[in-house]
Amino acid sequence: MTRVVLLGSSPGPDTAPTGLRLAALPGTPTVGERLRSQILSLDPQPAAIEPGDTAAALRALAEVAESTTDNLLLLPDNSIVHDELIYQITKAKRAALALVAKEPRPEDAPDDEPVPIEEAEPEIGERTLEGLLVRVRAGKSRVISVGTAQLAVTRPNTVLLGPLHLQAKHLPVLAETCRELAELTHLFGQEDDLVQLVVFGLVRKGVSVGIRGRRDLFYRRVTTQEEANEAGAEISGMDEDRARLNNAVKGADGFFTTYFVSTYSRFIARWAAHRGLTPNQVTLISIALGVAAAACFATGERVWMVAGGVLIYFAFVFDCVDGQVARYARKFGVLGAWLDATFDRFKEYVVFAGLAVGYVVSGHSDDIWILALVALSLQSVRHLLDFSFGISNRRKPPSPLPTTPLDAPSDVGLRKALEKRKIERSTGIRGVLRMWTRAGRYRAVHWARKMVVFPIGERFAVIAITAAFFDAQVTFLTMVIWGSVAACYTLAGRLMRSLAS
Structure with a gap:
C-alpha cells in the first residue's frame, strides 16, 4: 500500500x-x-x-x-x-x-568542466528549467546536494x-x-x-x-x-x-537474452496478456517445451536433436515471456515467482537427463552420466551460492552518507565529506571493485562481464547449439568449463565485496 x-x-x-x-x-x-x-x-x-x-x-x-x-x-x-x-x-x-x-549540456560546451567540481564555488541557483529554479546538484544515480534561496549549492544542474x-x-x-x-x-x-x-x-x-x-x-x-x-x-x-511494453523487459539481462529474445518476446507477452493468459500459464508452456526438448534429446537421433535445440530455445523464450506478461499486465504472485524460479532449474536438469539418455541409446559410453552429474552439481552449487549471497547482501545495512546541518550556508562541508568518503572507498579492495565497476562503461567490457557469469540465456543457448550440431559430450564439457569459469569469477567477486564491506 x-x-x-x-x-x-x-x-x-x-x-x-x-x-x-x-x-x-x-x-x-x-x-x-x-x-x-x-x-x-x-x-x-x-x-x-x-x-x-x-x-x-x-x-x-x-x-x-x-x-x-x-x-x-x-x-x-x-x-x-x-x-x-x-x-x-x-x-x-x-x-x-x-x-x-x-539541464541539457550546451552543444559547444567543452568535454571537461572548466573547474573541477570540488574546486567550484557554491552559488544560489537562478537559472530556470520547466518553471523551476535549478538548485539541485545530481550525479548519475542520486542527488548530491540541494540549495535554497539563501543556502548555496555547488554547480547546480538539475x-x-x-x-x-x-x-x-x-x-x-x-x-x-x-x-x-x-x-x-x-x-x-x-x-x-x-x-x-x-x-x-x-x-x-x-x-x-x-x-x-x-x-x-x-x-x-x-x-x-x-x-x-x-x-x-x-x-x-x-x-x-x-512504453509500458518496453519497460516490461528487464534492463539488466544477458547478451543472448537482450539481442536474441527480448527483441521480439515483448510482443508475444502483449499478445498473451491481451488474450487473458496469466504468467503462470505461460510458465507452464515453457515447462512443457522444456520437457518436449528433453524427450527429443533422449532419442539420440540427429533430426530430433535439432528439434530439441529449437524447443529448448523457445522454452527459454517463454520463460522470458512469463515475466514480461507479469510486468506488463501487473499480475504478480508468490506462486508465480516460485514456479518461475523452481522450474527454470527443472527444465535445465531434465534436459541434462535427456541428453545423457540420448547419448547412451545412440551407442556411446554411459560414462556420459558422470559429465552430466558434474554439470548438474556445478550448476546446483552456483545457484546455492547465488541464493545465500543474495540473502546475506540484503541484510547488510547500506553504507551511511555524510550529514551536514540544515542551516549550513552552503554544501561545502557536505561535499568535502563526500570527497573524503570517496577517497576512503577508492583504496584497497574497494578501489579495485570501483575500477572494475567503472570499466563497465565500455560496451565490450559490459557485455563480457554479463557473459562470463554464464546466465540462464547463455546456458540455454549453449545447450541448443551444441546439442543440435554436436553431441551431449560437447554440451556437457562446454557447460562444465564455462560454468567453472563463471563460478570462479563470481566467487572471487563476492569474496572481495564481503571483505570490502
Whole structure:
C-alpha cells in the first residue's frame, strides 16, 4: 500500500490549476480529476497539503509521515503524468526516489568542466528549467546536494520535477526533517519548491535520494490553461502502451537474452496478456517445451536433436515471456515467482537427463552420466551460492552518507565529506571493485562481464547449439568449463565485496 500526499501547486500563481481542462484527452477531465483517478488504486483518500504557508505545509507533511506505516508518494496536484510513470516510481527498488530533469549540456560546451567540481564555488541557483529554479546538484544515480534561496549549492544542474517516493523506513527521518525545516523558513524563498525543500533536508540528513528521468514517458506541471492545452496534446500523442511494453523487459539481462529474445518476446507477452493468459500459464508452456526438448534429446537421433535445440530455445523464450506478461499486465504472485524460479532449474536438469539418455541409446559410453552429474552439481552449487549471497547482501545495512546541518550556508562541508568518503572507498579492495565497476562503461567490457557469469540465456543457448550440431559430450564439457569459469569469477567477486564491506 502507498500513502499519497497531493501537494498544493507551488511555485506559481494561485490560479487553481487543478481545475484546468484537458480538452485533448477523452472526457476532457480537469487536471485534478485525472490525477485523482490515477492514484485511486494507490490511495482512495489521499492527503492534501495546501500551498501558501511553507512552515504549515512542512508540519502537515510531518504529521502525515508520522501517521502512516506505508510507503509515501509526494505528488504536486497540478501534475499531468502517465499511469506507467507513477507505477514505475512507486515500484522502484530505491528506498527514496525523485523524478528529475537535468539541464541539457550546451552543444559547444567543452568535454571537461572548466573547474573541477570540488574546486567550484557554491552559488544560489537562478537559472530556470520547466518553471523551476535549478538548485539541485545530481550525479548519475542520486542527488548530491540541494540549495535554497539563501543556502548555496555547488554547480547546480538539475530540477526536481515533483514526484518523490519514500519507503516506510525513511518516514521517521522525513517527519523529523520537516519539523526542523519548518523552523528555518527564513532561509527559504517563495520560489523554493516544497519537494525541493524536502529533498534538501533529507540529503543533508544523510538519506540517499535516487533519481530517474521521464525517459519515454510524460510528466509536467501546469499552472495555466495554455500549458494544460500543450501538455494534453503532447501526452495524447505519446504511445504509453508501447512504453509500458518496453519497460516490461528487464534492463539488466544477458547478451543472448537482450539481442536474441527480448527483441521480439515483448510482443508475444502483449499478445498473451491481451488474450487473458496469466504468467503462470505461460510458465507452464515453457515447462512443457522444456520437457518436449528433453524427450527429443533422449532419442539420440540427429533430426530430433535439432528439434530439441529449437524447443529448448523457445522454452527459454517463454520463460522470458512469463515475466514480461507479469510486468506488463501487473499480475504478480508468490506462486508465480516460485514456479518461475523452481522450474527454470527443472527444465535445465531434465534436459541434462535427456541428453545423457540420448547419448547412451545412440551407442556411446554411459560414462556420459558422470559429465552430466558434474554439470548438474556445478550448476546446483552456483545457484546455492547465488541464493545465500543474495540473502546475506540484503541484510547488510547500506553504507551511511555524510550529514551536514540544515542551516549550513552552503554544501561545502557536505561535499568535502563526500570527497573524503570517496577517497576512503577508492583504496584497497574497494578501489579495485570501483575500477572494475567503472570499466563497465565500455560496451565490450559490459557485455563480457554479463557473459562470463554464464546466465540462464547463455546456458540455454549453449545447450541448443551444441546439442543440435554436436553431441551431449560437447554440451556437457562446454557447460562444465564455462560454468567453472563463471563460478570462479563470481566467487572471487563476492569474496572481495564481503571483505570490502
